[in-house]
Amino acid sequence: MALWVQKYGGSSVADAACMMNVADRIRRARDEGHQLVVVVSAMGDATDDLIELARQVNPDPDPREMDMLLATGEQVSIAILTMALHRVGVPAISLTGPQAGIFAESVHLKGRILDVRPKRIWEALRENKVVIVAGFQGLDSKDDIVTLGRGGSDMTAVALAWALKADRCQFFKDVTGVFTADPRVVPDARKLDEISYDEMLELASMGAAVLQSRAVEFAKAYGVPLEVRSSFEDRPGTLVREEVDAMEKIVVRGLAADKKQAKVTLLKVPDRPGIAASIFTAVSKANVNVDMIVLNVSAQGQLADLSFTVPEGDLKTALEAVRKVVPEVDSAGVTHDADIAKVSIVGVGMRSHSGIAARMFSALARQGIDIQMISTSEIKISVVISKPQADDAVRALHREFRLDRGPEPAAPAPRRRRRR
């Protein structure tokens, strides 16, 4: 008998009919003999509706009160799902985050989980009950409710799976798993049977956001096996797990395009210590998250352009912040471009295979696609190109790396796999 943690997102529990569907799925998993702890998000648009209600009385609501408000969304979900389970004959009990023993730091709207003490969960499991836990919420040291920020329910599920030493942590989504590319763009995109944590992280941080990065990072750190699968179809999904040697045979696991980025360029920045620090301190103070940064100084003491990308919606704020430091850093000026996309290929096999970047750039060149920025990590290569060419680029790369065909046979690895 295995212990599984399952997590259902808002679209999986959007209304009473969805709830009955989820209840039925839980019932079947239980009939197979598994012990189940189920984490749920708020129903459908419930959280957005609560935020709208708050704005009607206060455009700048207090974070503590916002948490008090938002936590009700998940509390409604757990009660309704538990009632639905009773309806189909499954003994079940609902627990709020605090009741489930989720303790969080006292930072409202974005608390991090500090500890999990699942005493009541164990008690309920011993009574042969399915335990339904409210995601996205915990208790702080002041006995106040704290929500866990974007993707907080994923975090709840992984933390519980860790604390309970669950055999698997399953995420039920409106997709059937993790794909080699966005199936809406690449019709022959293929569902992956497995993927490493690192690959998943690179994909998650890139708009193919199936799971929240924080949850994947935590799972990687503590070795919690994850599975992404569909809440509407009954088929195996994608396993996210520790990297194994066999994984290296796959050079490129998948690719993704992020069309919601904008590029900012500081022209002719002098090569002087502290310049980059000044610029990114200013941007950071404006609460803008910078993604790619590219600087290429050709020779010491030369002037060079410095480019970086930010979320599209933060472009205006980022430009304001940067313009203030232009005189200070002696830059010749600032340009920007919101009409860009970032396209990335990801795979742990890249560590042991050379020539991947060259193949990527050649494939793009053959499509007449100009590359504006390049950034690489050990298992990822990202390029910034013109946004209208993004879908073409994704299709070309999907073909180039034969992602439609499953594992590409790789040449024997010329060197031992490195660890970071």
Place this chain on the structure above:
Amino acid sequence: MALWVQKYGGSSVADAACMMNVADRIRRARDEGHQLVVVVSAMGDATDDLIELARQVNPDPDPREMDMLLATGEQVSIAILTMALHRVGVPAISLTGPQAGIFAESVHLKGRILDVRPKRIWEALRENKVVIVAGFQGLDSKDDIVTLGRGGSDMTAVALAWALKADRCQFFKDVTGVFTADPRVVPDARKLDEISYDEMLELASMGAAVLQSRAVEFAKAYGVPLEVRSSFEDRPGTLVREEVDAMEKIVVRGLAADKKQAKVTLLKVPDRPGIAASIFTAVSKANVNVDMIVLNVSAQGQLADLSFTVPEGDLKTALEAVRKVVPEVDSAGVTHDADIAKVSIVGVGMRSHSGIAARMFSALARQGIDIQMISTSEIKISVVISKPQADDAVRALHREFRLDRGPEPAAPAPRRRRRR
């Protein structure tokens, strides 16, 4: 500086505009120098909407899960009202029932308050904050949320007023106070400036339900001064307080009609010990609350009819229960009548004034109104009449006892006031 507990019902906080109105009222009370603890119900129809959602997944939801669900209604209210207060510049903090230290027995959907340990309320008051508390909910010994049943928010307010030794417990309603009769029926019905707990109880149990009986009983037992006033107008309401001698000068304080009752009659019941017990045990087991009971055996060993009234909606259940015991008690059969109304006059002055019943019955007779049942208590006389005549009866009695004119001059009391 006085400490006031205020309670706002669902219609007073139905939407964002109502919330701003309540926030403004609280701000003004605070500007006058009062410390405030405010209890709120769920917004408008929120509770009904949650019940409907539950029914969609389970027609017979588990009480514990229902409490988990329903408690969110008040939690939304306290967060929104607190945000509205911040908007108008009032420092405030919201507390759930459990956070406010409301401890209840572990009976879901109708828990009774066992204890109030308002540590966090005192802390917040010391920080000069207005404290917004979720009504209708408490924590049981299992760390589960329990709701307090119908009128539970009134109960929360009175219990807090008691625990905090508040100077007053104010109830903001969609009426301006307690009236001598229903103003929709009697156009010259008059708002009462004060009323005793006992009078209020007799009125509350009769459909003039301005405050929940349990809350009034608790207030009476612990001497918590209550005030009923309008949440929309800024005028003094009705004070509910300990009876004082002066109150006895008012013979009839007010009157009320309850049109939602039905009458059940067992015909020719033999006069034998244990008969009434059999009948009402059967009715009670069917979970039907009996209101009036009238039995009048003319001579020992004779047959007599036994009549009682029940809430209209429980008539079918009551009849089923009674029909089962008809053979056992040797009754000649059962009749029923749903077309009745109970009309009552209430006043502590009745204790020391005779002839009130006679005046009541005469006034009704002059209107051609036939009396079917009579029941009296020390401070109340109730009659059951035909429902279509109820409004006429109320108007005739309002005139008879000159309730439109304010305190009726009473003859010098012929005897000392009795205590029960």
